[in-house]
Amino acid sequence: STVGARAAGMTGPRPVVLSGPSGAGKSTLLKKLLQEYGNIFGFSISHTTRSPRPGEENGKDYHFVTREEMQRDIDAGQFIEHAEFSGNMYGTSKAAVQAVQAMNQICVLDIDLQGVRNIKKTELQPIYISIQAPSLDILEKRLRDRKTETEESLQKRLAAAAADMESSQEPDLFDTIIINDDLDEAYSMLTKVLAEEIKKAQQSSNS
Numbered sequence: 001s002t003v004g005a006r007a008a009g010m011t012g013p014r015p016v017v018l019s020g021p022s023g024a025g026k027s028t029l030l031k032k033l034l035q036e037y038g039n040i041f042g043f044s045i046s047h048t049t050r051s052p053r054p055g056e057e058n059g060k061d062y063h064f065v066t067r068e069e070m071q072r073d074i075d076a077g078q079f080i081e082h083a084e085f086s087g088n089m090y091g092t093s094k095a096a097v098q099a100v101q102a103m104n105q106i107c108v109l110d111i112d113l114q115g116v117r118n119i120k121k122t123e124l125q126p127i128y129i130s131i132q133a134p135s136l137d138i139l140e141k142r143l144r145d146r147k148t149e150t151e152e153s154l155q156k157r158l159a160a161a162a163a164d165m166e167s168s169q170e171p172d173l174f175d176t177i178i179i180n181d182d183l184d185e186a187y188s189m190l191t192k193v194l195a196e197e198i199k200k201a202q203q204s205s206n207s
C-alpha cells in the first residue's frame with residue numbers, strides 16, 4: 001500500500017493540503033509558492049459549480065462545471081473527494097491529482113474542512129496545513145475588500161469560517177496552523193514547513 005511504501009521511505013514527496021476559512025489567504029499564499037517554486041509544486045485543479053470570478057480561468061483556477069456534469073462524474077467514481085460548500089459543489093478529481101504527479105511535481109490541494117476529513121480516509125497521506133486569519137473580524141474585512149461575494153454568500157462564508165476556526169483546533173487534524181497576519185511572515189512560515197519537501201525535490205532533480 002501507499003502507506004506501507006511511505007513508511008518504508010519508498011515513495012516520493014508528500015502532497016500538501018492547504019485548508020482554512022474562505023478569506024484566510026490560501027490562494028494568495030499558494031500563488032506566491034507557485035511563483036517561487038512552480039517547478040516543484042503543482043496545483044490540483046478542482047471542479048466547482050460556482051461561477052468564475054473576474055480573472056479566473058476555466059481549467060486553470062478551477063474546472064467550472066454544472067451541477068449535472070459534476071454529479072454525473074462523481075457517480076462515475078471520478079472524484080477522490082467532494083463537498084458542498086456555501087451553496088456550491090467542489091471536488092478533487094483523480095485526474096487532477098494524477099496530472100500533477102505526471103509532471104513529477106508535489107501536488108498541492110486547496111480544500112475545505114470536509115475535504116480534509118475525506119482525504120484522511122484515502123491513501124494520499126499529505127501534509128495538512130491550516131491557514132487562518134488573525135480574527136473573524138479581520139477575515140470579514142478581507143473578504144469584503146476582495147469584493148467577490150454578495151452579502152448573502154459573504155454571510156454563508158462567515159458562518160462556515162467561524163465553524164472552521166473552531167474545528168481547526170481539534171488535535172491531530174492539522175500538522176501545522178499558520179496565522180496569516182503579515183503576508184510575508186505567513187509565507188516564510190509556509191516555506192519553512194515545506195523546506196524538507198523542497199530540499200528533497202531539489203536533490204532528486206539534480207541527481
Ligand SMILES: Nc1ncnc2c1ncn2[C@@H]1O[C@H](COP(=O)(O)OP(=O)(O)OP(=O)(O)O)[C@@H](O)[C@H]1O
Nearest residue numbers: 021022023024025026027028142146180181182183
Ligand atoms: N496577510 C494578508 N494581509 C492582508 N490581506 C491579505 C493577506 N492575505 C491575503 N489577503 C487578502 O485577503 C483576501 C482573501 O485572500 P484569499 O483570496 O487568498 O483567501 P482564500 O483563503 O484563498 O479564500 P477562498 O477560500 O474564498 O478562495 C484577498 O483579497 C487577499 O488579497
Ligand SMILES: Nc1nc2c(ncn2[C@@H]2O[C@H](COP(=O)(O)O)[C@@H](O)[C@H]2O)c(=O)[nH]1
Nearest residue numbers: 022046082083085090091092110111112115
Ligand atoms: N472539499 C473541497 N473543497 C474545495 C475544493 N476546491 C476548493 N475548495 C474549498 O472551497 C472553499 C471556497 O472556495 P472559493 O474558491 O469558492 O472561494 C474554500 O474553502 C476552498 O478551499 C475541492 O476540490 N474540494
